Amino acid sequence: MKRFTFSFLALSVLICFSTNTGAQPNFRQYPITDTFTNGSDVFAEDINNDGYQDIVAVGKANGGEVAWWENDGEQNFTFHSIKQNFYGARGVRAEDLNDDGEIDIIAAAWRDNTILWWENDGNENWTEHEIDTNFVGAHTVDIKDVNGDGYMDVLCSGFDYYGHEGEIAWWESDGQIPIGWEKHLISARFQQSPFVFGADMDGDDDLDVIACGELNDEVYWWENLGNETFTEHMIDNNFDAAHTVIAKDIDGDEDLDILGAACISGKLAWWENIGYNDFVKHGLGAFPGALWLDAADFDQDGKVDLLSAGMGSPKLAIWQNLGGNQFEMHFISSSFSSAFCAVPTYMDGDDDIDIVAIGYNSDKISWFGNQLFNPDYLDGPESVAFDHQRQRYLVSSAHEDCIVAIDKITHVQEIFKDGLDSPLGNCINDNVIYVSVGEELKGFDLETGDEVFTLQIPCIQHLDGMACDNNGFLYVIDTGGKIHKVDIANNSYETIVGSGLSTWVQDCIFDPFNNRLLSVGYVAVAPIQAIDLETYQVSTATSTPFGNYDGITIDQFGNVYLASHYSPGKIIQYQADFSSYEVISTGHNQPAGLDFNQYDNMLVIPNFTGNTVDYLPVQVTGENLITPEVDPVKIYPNPSNGKFMLKLEIPLGNDIDISLINSAGKQVLSKKVNCFLSDRQQAIDLTSYPKGLYFLNLKNASKVYSEKLIIR
Numbered sequence: 001m002k003r004f005t006f007s008f009l010a011l012s013v014l015i016c017f018s019t020n021t022g023a024q025p026n027f028r029q030y031p032i033t034d035t036f037t038n039g040s041d042v043f044a045e046d047i048n049n050d051g052y053q054d055i056v057a058v059g060k061a062n063g064g065e066v067a068w069w070e071n072d073g074e075q076n077f078t079f080h081s082i083k084q085n086f087y088g089a090r091g092v093r094a095e096d097l098n099d100d101g102e103i104d105i106i107a108a109a110w111r112d113n114t115i116l117w118w119e120n121d122g123n124e125n126w127t128e129h130e131i132d133t134n135f136v137g138a139h140t141v142d143i144k145d146v147n148g149d150g151y152m153d154v155l156c157s158g159f160d161y162y163g164h165e166g167e168i169a170w171w172e173s174d175g176q177i178p179i180g181w182e183k184h185l186i187s188a189r190f191q192q193s194p195f196v197f198g199a200d201m202d203g204d205d206d207l208d209v210i211a212c213g214e215l216n217d218e219v220y221w222w223e224n225l226g227n228e229t230f231t232e233h234m235i236d237n238n239f240d241a242a243h244t245v246i247a248k249d250i251d252g253d254e255d256l257d258i259l260g261a262a263c264i265s266g267k268l269a270w271w272e273n274i275g276y277n278d279f280v281k282h283g284l285g286a287f288p289g290a291l292w293l294d295a296a297d298f299d300q301d302g303k304v305d306l307l308s309a310g311m312g313s314p315k316l317a318i319w320q321n322l323g324g325n326q327f328e329m330h331f332i333s334s335s336f337s338s339a340f341c342a343v344p345t346y347m348d349g350d351d352d353i354d355i356v357a358i359g360y361n362s363d364k365i366s367w368f369g370n371q372l373f374n375p376d377y378l379d380g381p382e383s384v385a386f387d388h389q390r391q392r393y394l395v396s397s398a399h400e401d402c403i404v405a406i407d408k409i410t411h412v413q414e415i416f417k418d419g420l421d422s423p424l425g426n427c428i429n430d431n432v433i434y435v436s437v438g439e440e441l442k443g444f445d446l447e448t449g450d451e452v453f454t455l456q457i458p459c460i461q462h463l464d465g466m467a468c469d470n471n472g473f474l475y476v477i478d479t480g481g482k483i484h485k486v487d488i489a490n491n492s493y494e495t496i497v498g499s500g501l502s503t504w505v506q507d508c509i510f511d512p513f514n515n516r517l518l519s520v521g522y523v524a525v526a527p528i529q530a531i532d533l534e535t536y537q538v539s540t541a542t543s544t545p546f547g548n549y550d551g552i553t554i555d556q557f558g559n560v561y562l563a564s565h566y567s568p569g570k571i572i573q574y575q576a577d578f579s580s581y582e583v584i585s586t587g588h589n590q591p592a593g594l595d596f597n598q599y600d601n602m603l604v605i606p607n608f609t610g611n612t613v614d615y616l617p618v619q620v621t622g623e624n625l626i627t628p629e630v631d632p633v634k635i636y637p638n639p640s641n642g643k644f645m646l647k648l649e650i651p652l653g654n655d656i657d658i659s660l661i662n663s664a665g666k667q668v669l670s671k672k673v674n675c676f677l678s679d680r681q682q683a684i685d686l687t688s689y690p691k692g693l694y695f696l697n698l699k700n701a702s703k704v705y706s707e708k709l710i711i712r
Helices: none
Strands: 027-033 041-045 054-059 065-071 077-083 089-095 104-109 114-120 126-132 138-144 153-158 166-173 181-190 195-199 208-213 218-226 229-236 242-248 257-262 267-275 278-286 290-296 305-310 316-323 326-333 339-345 354-359 365-370 381-387 392-397 402-407 413-418 426-429 432-437 440-445 451-456 463-468 473-478 482-487 492-497 505-511 516-521 528-532 538-542 549-554 560-564 569-574 581-588 595-597 602-607 612-617 633-636 643-648 656-662 667-673 681-685 692-699 704-711
Touching: 027 077, 027 326, 041 089, 041 339, 041 354, 054 089, 054 354, 054 365, 065 089, 065 104, 077 114, 114 138, 114 153, 126 181, 138 195, 153 195, 166 208, 181 208, 181 218, 181 229, 208 229, 208 242, 218 242, 218 257, 229 267, 229 278, 242 290, 257 305, 267 290, 267 305, 290 339, 305 339, 326 365, 381 426, 381 595, 381 602, 381 612, 392 426, 392 432, 392 602, 426 463, 432 451, 432 463, 432 473, 440 463, 473 505, 516 549, 549 595, 569 602, 581 602, 581 612, 633 704
Parallel strands: 089 138, 195 242, 463 505, 505 549
Antiparallel strands: 027 365, 041 054, 054 065, 065 077, 089 104, 104 114, 104 138, 114 126, 138 153, 153 166, 166 181, 195 208, 208 218, 218 229, 242 257, 257 267, 257 290, 267 278, 290 305, 305 316, 316 326, 339 354, 354 365, 381 392, 392 402, 402 413, 426 432, 432 440, 440 451, 463 473, 473 482, 482 492, 505 516, 516 528, 528 538, 549 560, 560 569, 569 581, 595 602, 602 612, 633 643, 643 681, 656 667, 656 692, 692 704
């Protein structure tokens, strides 16, 4: 899978820009929990003000629970319970109710007939306060400034399973400490009102109210006339078993339309606001168990798309807005069952809109990353190789059937080559990446992506890990117990090892210091085996106390690294002479074909079931037996606030043209430098430029060198 490069590699110009707008939305699921019993509502908000979106939810767990999941910025979530035995917990929102700069939590419980809020002291300590303890069937809540006095008020719908009555009401905040609440009734017309939403429907700059009635199939809005008085307007009285209604501008005409979902009838619809309290209904067709319909511009084409969730199948879907009130449905996930609610939000720090969803019968909460601007194609990452010339890692993503290129600095992903059937082992030789695909070895030009090599090799099992020497040969593992030597120039192979290897041999590495291969297998207490490349004899380099190895690599000092699936997944470092070992990292999720980036002393670890790549800096010692080629240009610190130091590791001559290209491919700076400091250093001040990714190009008489830099 891995190799060392001894030839000089020049930097090439690389300018990338996105042309994704209007593309079909594509999402990747990231589980948060699968143990939150009967979750019924979810909301995304930065609860602890650390810059990362956290998750708030309610469900039936522990007699009715209000909880939040803390996001550490790496999309690891820690569970915190706020309230248990909140019988019939149904609706939840997060908002700064008392204007102290901290996000509070508000929830309703229909069996307890109660609305509560929890005050956040800034250290995630919560003080419980009552809003109403006698609101029959308290169901869903919305937090808006209803009367325009600058204080956040509370809207709630009533859903009485027994008396079939349901009020729509709001509670006025007096803005004091502690907050005092005064209830105002908007309507008692509905039989079972499952949802309420506040929005300015008539464009008069005050807050109106939308709600629905499940038993009488109605959707209404109430016009705010001021002085706590509302006038009702019917939108629809034939939306069978209406469950959810919200307001968004769907058609881009700068007024708010209505979106609705009806669970029992399995209907989705939106009502176009054509002015003067008139609405035109647009049905979206059958959607079994429809519980939710929301909207956002998921494909960034300037048109608002729709997001639906339901208890039936399909469970989650995006309805891409094609214009002219036409929508095309795309399934998000068929594995996320009994979806009860799904909300658009920003989860991963890029500029596309993600989704958070909660499942009722599945007990799941997941977020779904929008792949528009910051795609994630890692699904079963099996092996990785470092492409130094282009400063990227190339990862075989077995379940995505592709090779993924990951930028070394930003970790932004793009597909290098797709259409491969479960690619496994890979390695780079000269300007080609070779990859194992079933019983076939393929090679792709690193610059163009074109297929430049293919060779069929009949296998007992399948081809997997591989290594390359410095003489034009590859060594490829057959997991059935063979190693094949591939002559690249002649497109041929011979089997050099047919027996004597560990059961389920997985990976090998070329050891240039001893002219041998080192291999490991997926078996308990597996040894490291050595294959002499003169005689092809197999011997034991050392026994090990671990096993279930899926990867092996080596650094420039001859130290050897193993990836073990033994729980918790661990990385083991052996000294070059195998005199000692150390477990240098644990907690990996089935670590696989790892690689050592000798230029940065970085161990790169694909996690096969974790669907991630870990980057582990390693302090290595010993006699440097391999000298990597020199990078002609270095920029540091990188990333920075805009002040960089440019250093030339080798002379590039006088009269160097410097240009700065932004991520859209536009040149934003051009200057000539003809005098570097004596140590070939030059300060560059880019603090006046917007934050983001740039490419700094240096051109001398014969070449252009390019380095990525990030202003943050």
